[in-house]
Amino acid sequence: MACFPYFEKIVIADYQLYPGKGDELGLQAHFSKGPWILLGVNGLGKSTLLLILKHLLVGAVSPRGPGFTGSRSDLLPFDNRFFAHRVNDSSKATATASVRFGSVTLHITRQLKDLRLTDAYRSDDSENHIATEDQYREVLANLMGLANFEDSVRVLDRITFFLENRTSLIWDVSAQFEIFRALLAPTISEELRKLEADIVSNDSTARNLNAALYKLVSKRDSEIIRTKTSTETQARLVQAIALLESLEQQELTAQTELTSADEERLDRRIEVKRAERAVEDALQAYQQTKFQVLRHAFSGIEANEQYVLLKIIADRLCPACGNEADGAAHTLEERRKKNLCLVCGSEKHSDGKVVSTTGVLQSQAEDRFNKLEGRQKELGTAVERFNAALERHRKSEDKLDEVRRKTDEAQKEVRRLRAKLPTSDQNALAREETRIEGLRREVQNFRRDRELAEQKIEGLLKRLKRATENHRTELEKNFHRRVRAFFGQEVRLVYSARKDRIGQGGKVFEFPAFEVEMTSGATSGNFIRRTADQVSLSQREYLDIVFRMSLLETFSDRGCSLVVDGPEGSLDALFADRAGELFDSFGHRRTTSNVILACNVVEGGFIPILCGHFRHLLNAVSA
Amino acid sequence: MRETTIVSLMTRARLVQIMAALERNGATPIPSRSLHSFAFFANVLSPIWDLTPLDGSVLKEKSGPFYPALQREIDYLIGRSVLTVVSLKSMGHGEASFIEPSLRLSKANAQPVLEVVDALPDEQMTARFLDQLAAAFVEITPDERTDAATLDAAYSDPAVASGRIVDFAEWVEPTFGNPAWSTAQAFQQYMPSNMVLNRAEKLAMYMRLIKKRAANG
Numbered sequence: 001m002a003c004f005p006y007f008e009k010i011v012i013a014d015y016q017l018y019p020g021k022g023d024e025l026g027l028q029a030h031f032s033k034g035p036w037i038l039l040g041v042n043g044l045g046k047s048t049l050l051l052i053l054k055h056l057l058v059g060a061v062s063p064r065g066p067g068f069t070g071s072r073s074d075l076l077p078f079d080n081r082f083f084a085h086r087v088n089d090s091s092k093a094t095a096t097a098s099v100r101f102g103s104v105t106l107h108i109t110r111q112l113k114d115l116r117l118t119d120a121y122r123s124d125d126s127e128n129h130i131a132t133e134d135q136y137r138e139v140l141a142n143l144m145g146l147a148n149f150e151d152s153v154r155v156l157d158r159i160t161f162f163l164e165n166r167t168s169l170i171w172d173v174s175a176q177f178e179i180f181r182a183l184l185a186p187t188i189s190e191e192l193r194k195l196e197a198d199i200v201s202n203d204s205t206a207r208n209l210n211a212a213l214y215k216l217v218s219k220r221d222s223e224i225i226r227t228k229t230s231t232e233t234q235a236r237l238v239q240a241i242a243l244l245e246s247l248e249q250q251e252l253t254a255q256t257e258l259t260s261a262d263e264e265r266l267d268r269r270i271e272v273k274r275a276e277r278a279v280e281d282a283l284q285a286y287q288q289t290k291f292q293v294l295r296h297a298f299s300g301i302e303a304n305e306q307y308v309l310l311k312i313i314a315d316r317l318c319p320a321c322g323n324e325a326d327g328a329a330h331t332l333e334e335r336r337k338k339n340l341c342l343v344c345g346s347e348k349h350s351d352g353k354v355v356s357t358t359g360v361l362q363s364q365a366e367d368r369f370n371k372l373e374g375r376q377k378e379l380g381t382a383v384e385r386f387n388a389a390l391e392r393h394r395k396s397e398d399k400l401d402e403v404r405r406k407t408d409e410a411q412k413e414v415r416r417l418r419a420k421l422p423t424s425d426q427n428a429l430a431r432e433e434t435r436i437e438g439l440r441r442e443v444q445n446f447r448r449d450r451e452l453a454e455q456k457i458e459g460l461l462k463r464l465k466r467a468t469e470n471h472r473t474e475l476e477k478n479f480h481r482r483v484r485a486f487f488g489q490e491v492r493l494v495y496s497a498r499k500d501r502i503g504q505g506g507k508v509f510e511f512p513a514f515e516v517e518m519t520s521g522a523t524s525g526n527f528i529r530r531t532a533d534q535v536s537l538s539q540r541e542y543l544d545i546v547f548r549m550s551l552l553e554t555f556s557d558r559g560c561s562l563v564v565d566g567p568e569g570s571l572d573a574l575f576a577d578r579a580g581e582l583f584d585s586f587g588h589r590r591t592t593s594n595v596i597l598a599c600n601v602v603e604g605g606f607i608p609i610l611c612g613h614f615r616h617l618l619n620a621v622s623a
Numbered sequence: 624m625r626e627t628t629i630v631s632l633m634t635r636a637r638l639v640q641i642m643a644a645l646e647r648n649g650a651t652p653i654p655s656r657s658l659h660s661f662a663f664f665a666n667v668l669s670p671i672w673d674l675t676p677l678d679g680s681v682l683k684e685k686s687g688p689f690y691p692a693l694q695r696e697i698d699y700l701i702g703r704s705v706l707t708v709v710s711l712k713s714m715g716h717g718e719a720s721f722i723e724p725s726l727r728l729s730k731a732n733a734q735p736v737l738e739v740v741d742a743l744p745d746e747q748m749t750a751r752f753l754d755q756l757a758a759a760f761v762e763i764t765p766d767e768r769t770d771a772a773t774l775d776a777a778y779s780d781p782a783v784a785s786g787r788i789v790d791f792a793e794w795v796e797p798t799f800g801n802p803a804w805s806t807a808q809a810f811q812q813y814m815p816s817n818m819v820l821n822r823a824e825k826l827a828m829y830m831r832l833i834k835k836r837a838a839n840g
Binding site for chain 2: 269270273274276277279280281284285287288291302303304306307308310311315318319320321322465469470472473476492494495496497510517
C-alpha cells in the first residue's frame with residue numbers, strides 16, 4: 001500500500017517574508033492531527049508557505065501535464081529562484097520540514113535561494129545523511145512505496161497538494177490513469193511507462209515517415225505532370241489527387257463525429273433504461289398504496305383476480321386486451337367506496353363494516369400517482385432523446401461509410417490514371433517507386449514495433465484495471481459518504497473505464513477511470529458529468545477535494561496530510577459551513593491525519609465549524 | 624390500446640416457454656423477481672447454444688436484473704389467464720415497496736400457445752435450452768434464486784457500476800464480449816484432453832458455479 005506524507009513540522013529561518021515576532025525569529029509550526037489554518041489577508045505569504053512545503057519535498061521540479069507524452073521527461077524544471085524572487089535577500093534563508101511516512105520521519109532542509117538540498121535523513125537511519133538529490137529522490141519514492149521519484153511527484157501534485165494552480169484529478173481521466181498506475185501497480189509502473197513511450201515514439205515516427213512518404217508521392221506526381229506535355233490523363237490525375245486529399249480529410253472529420261455520436265448514444269441508452277426502471281418503480285409504489293387501500297375490498301377474491309383488478313386500477317389499462325380501461329377503473333373505484341363486491345357490484349354479505357380509506361393513504365396514492373405520471377413523461381423525453389441519438393449515430397456511420405467508399409474509389413482512380421501515363425513517365429515513376437517503397441517498408445517496421453509494444457502493454461493494463469476494480473467499491477463508498485454531507489444534490493462516483501489509444505493510431509485500450517453523476521438542479525434524472533465545465537466552480541473544486549480525500553482514505557491506512565490553498569474562494573454561505581464540516585471530518589476523525597489550509601479571513605461558518613472540535617486550542621498560525 | 628409489436632410477441636412467446644420449462648422442472652410457483660432472474664440467465668447464456676438473446680443488455684441494479692418489457696408481458700399473460708397468480712406478497716418499504724406475485728402456468732390456456740411456438744424449428748432448440756437451464760436453476764435454493772443473477776459473470780463484472788448497463792449482446796459480441804459465455808467456454812481448459820464438453824454440460828457447469836457462489840454468499 002502507498003504511503004502519503006504527513007507533515008509534522010516546518011521551520012523557516014532567515015527568510016524576510018516570515019521575520020517572526022520578538023525573540024521568536026522566523027516561522028515554526030508543528031502540525032499535529034486535525035485541521036490547520038493559515039489565516040491572513042492577501043500578500044502575507046500563505047500560499048508561499050504551502051508551496052515551500054511542496055518544494056521541500058520535490059525540489060525544483062514540477063510534473064509534466066498528464067497524457068501520453070512519449071519519451072519526454074515526466075518532470076519539468078521549476079524555477080529554483082522562485083522563493084528568492086519574493087524577498088530582497090534570501091541568501092541565508094533555509095526551510096526544514098519533518099514529514100512522516102508511516103513509521104519513518106524524513107527530515108529535509110533546503111536553501112530557499114535555489115532549493116538546493118542541504119540536509120536530509122530518515123529517523124530510522126539518522127547517522128546516514130542523504131548526500132545528493134538523486135539519493136534523496138530514491139529515498140522519497142521508497143518511503144512512499146512507489147516505483148520512482150516521477151510517480152512520487154505526480155501523487156503529491158494530484159492528491160496531497162491542491163494549490164493555486166488547481167491541477168484537477170477527478171476531471172482529468174489521463175491524470176487518474178497515471179495516479180492509479182503509480183499507486184496500484186508500482187512493480188510494473190516503470191515498464192508501463194516505457195512501453196507507453198515506445199508506442200508513442202514508434203507511432204509518431206511512423207506517422208512522420210508516412211507524411212514524408214505522402215509528400216514524396218505528391219511531389220513525384222506533380223513533377224511528372226509539370227515536366228510532361230499536358231495530356232488529358234495528367235489533368236485528370238491532378239484532379240483525382242486533389243479529390244483524394246479532400247476525402248481523406250473528410251474521413252477524419254467523419255470519424256470524430258462518429259466517436260462523439262457513439263458517446264451520446266451510450267449516455268442516452270443509460271437514461272432510457274433508468275427512466276424505464278423509474279416508471280416501473282413508481283408504478284409498483286402506486287400499486288402498493290392501491291393494494292393497501294383495496295385490501296379490504298378485495299376480501300374473498302382470489303390472488304389472480306386481485307392482481308388483475310389492481311392492474312386495471314393502477315395502470316388504467318386492461319391486462320387482458322391491452323385497451324384503455326378508464327371506465328372499468330372508475331367502476332371499480334365506485335364499488336370499493338360503496339363496499340360492494342368488486343367483481344359483480346352486488347352487496348357484500350359481510351359484517352357490515354364499511355372500510356373507508358384513510359386520508360393519509362388517499363393522499364399517498366395521489367402523490368404516487370403524480371410521481372408516476374412525472375416518470376412516464378421523463379421516460380417519453382428520454383426515449384425521444386435516445387432515438388435522436390441513435391439517428392445521429394446511424395447518420396454518422398452512414399456518412400463515414402460513404403466517405404470511405406468514395407475514398408476507396410478515389411484511390412482506385414488515382415492508381416488507374418497513373419497506370420495510364422505514357423511509358424517514359426512510368427519508367428520515371430518506377431525509379432521513384434523504389435524510393436517510395438523503401439520508405440513504405442520503414443513505416444511498416446515502425447508500425448510493427450508499435451504493435452509489439454501494444455501487445456506487451458495490453459496484459460499490464462489489464463492487471464492495472466483489475467487492481468483498480470478491486471478497490472473501486474471502497475473508493476466509491478468513501479466518496480459517497482463524504483460527498484453526501486456536502487452536496488444537496490445526489491452525487492455518485494462511478495467507475496467507467498475509458499477507451500483510448502496511446503498513439504494517434506493503433507490499438508484502443510481500456511484505462512481505469514472514474515466519472516461523476518449528479519442530479520441536475522433542474523431535472524430529476526442523473527446526468528453524467530465528464531468535464532469540469534459541466535458543473536459550477538465550487539462543485540468542480542470540492543468534488544476534486546472529496547475525490548482526493550477518498551483516495552487518501554482508500555489507499556493508505558496510515559496518517560496523511562491534505563494541503564489546500566484557498567478553500568473558501570468559490571464558496572457561498574451555505575457551502576462554507578459544509579466545507580468547514582468536510583475538512584474537520586477529514587482532519588479530526590481520522591486517527592492521524594491533518595489538513596493544512598491557507599485562506600483569507602472570511603465571515604460565516606467556515607472557520608468556526610472547521611475548528612469546532614479544537615476550540616480549546618485554536619490552532620491558528622496567524623500570518 | 625397498447626401496441627403489439629413483434630418484440631412484445633416474441634417476449635410473450637419466450638415467457639410462456641420459460642414458464643413451461645420451469646413447470647416441467649418443478650420450479651413453480653415462482654416469485655416474479657426470480658422469474659426476471661431466470662430470464663436474465665436465459666438471455667446471457669443463450670449464446671452458448673447459438674441462440675439469440677431476447678435482450679442483449681440490462682440495467683445493473685443491486686437488487687438484480689429487472690426487465691420492464693418482460694413485466695408488461697407477465698401482466699398481459701395474467702390478464703389472459705395464461706399465467707396464474709398463486710399468491711401476492713407485499714415486499715420492500717416506503718417508496719421502494721412493491722407487490723410481488725407468485726406465478727404458475729395455466730396449462731390449459733398455455734397449451735395452444737406452446738403447440739404453435741414449439742412447431743417452429745428454431746424454437747424447439749430454445750425449448751431444449753430452457754429445459755436444461757431450468758433443470759440447473761432449480762438446483763439453486765429458492766431463497767437464493769433472485770440474487771443468483773447478481774453473481775453472474777457479466778452482471779457482476781466489476782468494470783460495470785451499478786446504475787450502468789450490463790451489455791452482453793446488444794452492442795458487443797454475444798460470445799467474446801459476454802463474460803458469462805467466456806466463463807462457460809473456459810471450463811474446457813480444465814477437462815482431460817480426450818473430453819470435449821458439449822453445450823449442455825457447459826451450461827450445467829456454469830449454473831453449478833453460480834449455485835456455489837450463491838450458497839457462499
